Amino acid sequence: MLTKAGAGFSLCRKDSSMVGIAQKPSVAAVQEGEFPVTHFRTATVNGIDIFYREAGPADGPVVLLLHGFPTASSQFRHLIPLLADRYRVIAPDFPGFGHSASPDRSTFDYTFANFADLMDGLLGQLGVDRYALYCFDYGAPTGYRLALKGPERVSALIVQNGNAYEEGLSEFWDPIKAYWAEKTDEHRQAIAFILNSDTVKQQYTAGVQDLSRLDPDRWLHDDTQLARPGNADIQLDLFYDYGSNVTLYPEFHAFFRDHQPPTLIVWGQNDPVFPAAGAHPYRRDLPSAEFHLLDTGHFLLEDKLDVAAPMIHDFLDRSVGRS
Numbered sequence: 001m002l003t004k005a006g007a008g009f010s011l012c013r014k015d016s017s018m019v020g021i022a023q024k025p026s027v028a029a030v031q032e033g034e035f036p037v038t039h040f041r042t043a044t045v046n047g048i049d050i051f052y053r054e055a056g057p058a059d060g061p062v063v064l065l066l067h068g069f070p071t072a073s074s075q076f077r078h079l080i081p082l083l084a085d086r087y088r089v090i091a092p093d094f095p096g097f098g099h100s101a102s103p104d105r106s107t108f109d110y111t112f113a114n115f116a117d118l119m120d121g122l123l124g125q126l127g128v129d130r131y132a133l134y135c136f137d138y139g140a141p142t143g144y145r146l147a148l149k150g151p152e153r154v155s156a157l158i159v160q161n162g163n164a165y166e167e168g169l170s171e172f173w174d175p176i177k178a179y180w181a182e183k184t185d186e187h188r189q190a191i192a193f194i195l196n197s198d199t200v201k202q203q204y205t206a207g208v209q210d211l212s213r214l215d216p217d218r219w220l221h222d223d224t225q226l227a228r229p230g231n232a233d234i235q236l237d238l239f240y241d242y243g244s245n246v247t248l249y250p251e252f253h254a255f256f257r258d259h260q261p262p263t264l265i266v267w268g269q270n271d272p273v274f275p276a277a278g279a280h281p282y283r284r285d286l287p288s289a290e291f292h293l294l295d296t297g298h299f300l301l302e303d304k305l306d307v308a309a310p311m312i313h314d315f316l317d318r319s320v321g322r323s
Contacts (some may be wrong), residue, residue, distance in 0.1 A: 006165035036084035040075075042099070045121040048108070051099035052092035052122065053077075061155065061320045062128050065091035066119070068137020068162075068220045070200055070235070071299075072098025075136070079142040079301055082309045086321055090131075091120055094138065097225065104230070110237040112138070112245055116145035132156040132320050133261075134312075137274070137298075138238070140164060141245035144252040151255055156319040157263040158312060161274045161298055164252045168278015180243035188236055195232055197223050206269025207216065207297030214302055256285035262319040263289035266308050268300040290315060 017134045022114040053073050064082055073091035081087050093100035094115050095108065108114070119142060123131065132155050135143040140162025147154050163169065169177070179187035193199055201219040205211060226232065256263075263286045269276040276293055283289055292311060296304050 016192075036081045037241050038080050038084070040099075041123050042092045044123055045118050045125065048095055048103060048118060049101040050092055050118060050122050052090055053080060054088070054090050055080050056088040057088070058088060060086055060088040061088045061316070062131040063089045063134060063316065064119075064123070064128075064131045064143075065134045066136065066139025066143045067088065067094070067097070068092070068205070069238070070097075070195070071218070072100075072225070074098060074221065075299065075301060078305055079309055079312070082305075083313060083316065085305075087132075087316060090123075090126065090128070092119065094118075094142070096231060096238075102231065102234065105233060105237060110234050111241045111322065112141045112145060112238075115142045116149070119143075119146050119209060120149055129153060130155050132158065132316060134158040134160070135162040136160040137162055141242070141248070141252075144255065145245075145248070147255055148248075148251060154259070156316065157261045157286075158315070159263065159265045159279075160265070160300060161271050161279075163274045163278040164249055164256075165278050165281035166246065166249065167281050168274050169246075170275050170277070171271060172204070172273050176239050176242065179240055180246075182270055183240060188240070191239055192232070192236065193216055194227050194239070194291055195235055200226070203273065203298050204302060205297070206272050207268060208303050210303065210306055218299070218302060253285050255280070259288065260288065262315075264292075264312065264315040265289050266292045266294065266300070268296040268298055268304070269293040270296060271298040273298055 036055045038053050040051070040053055042049050042051050047291050053076070065073065067073050067075050076091045080091060085266040095118065096102045096110060130153050133143045134149060135158070140159065144164060175187070175190050179191055201220050204214055204219050208214060226235065263282070265282055267276060267277055267279040279293065283291060294300050294304050294307060300308055
């Protein structure tokens with residue numbers, strides 16, 4: 001059922017699973033250790049240091065959060081403790097993002113295939129053999145490639161503005177498609193504007209109704225990451241390789257159809273990068289998916305956390321949660 005959700009959402013629960021949204025945690029609760037703690041760790045996978053955030057009970061059902069461009073696992077900083085009452089939440093940084101290593105392009109190919117391999121290796125090191133998969137932006141093709149390696153390992157699927165259909169490639173992608181078609185320096189430089197400060201800021205602000213809900217530190221943080229030596233070329237390599245994901249769309253669709261994981265789609269409908277036109281086709285292959293369009297843009301957790309987090313937690317409770 002199609003639902004358009006607004007900003008007004010209140011949640012009252014007798015348990016502490018949504019502390020931070022439903023009510024302010026008491027000092028006593030914090031002292032008793034009831035507020036989840038996030039740990040910041042690094043694992044070496046295939047010779048590359050992968051930074052990840054982890055919270056929640058070690059024996060809880062795993063939720064893997066995969067971030068997008070141009071940010072990192074920090075985009076989930078508020079969501080993680082809201083899920084970690086019951087779930088083991090793992091949010092890694094891809095190479096070239098956040099606190100993970102940024103190996104030189106001469107020694108490491110920045111491709112989504114390699115990202116999926118590294119996420120697979122990280123899960124193996126952490127002893128994770130089954131997980132709910134949260135896919136956003138770059139996290140979608142990375143996560144779906146990961147799912148193809150072991151479809152039975154995916155216990156549930158949460159999609160936030162993560163494209164898997166050609167209908168979702170908006171006009172924003174036209175100069176990038178030209179680069180896919182002809183890999184020239186001219187086409188490469190034509191998309192370099194995406195790395196500009198103004199463009200990054202617009203990814204946060206476009207389609208947002210109440211800009212006072214946005215923390216300006218977010219795009220400042222991303223600008224700092226993108227300004228690191230060599231990072232611009234890393235990002236342009238990834239824009240080129242994104243074309244390889246499109247060729248895999250039929251395989252992604254087959255995964256959806258054949259395995260029918262419980263699915264929640266929560267999508268910022270005003271997103272100019274991945275518009276709502278890319279959300280609707282999921283229901284062709286996942287007809288039982290729970291579907292919500294929110295009146296916001298690309299980074300909906302920045303201004304609609306109060307709406308999205310209860311949806312996500314409730315979905316996980318019904319799909320993979322422990323009694």
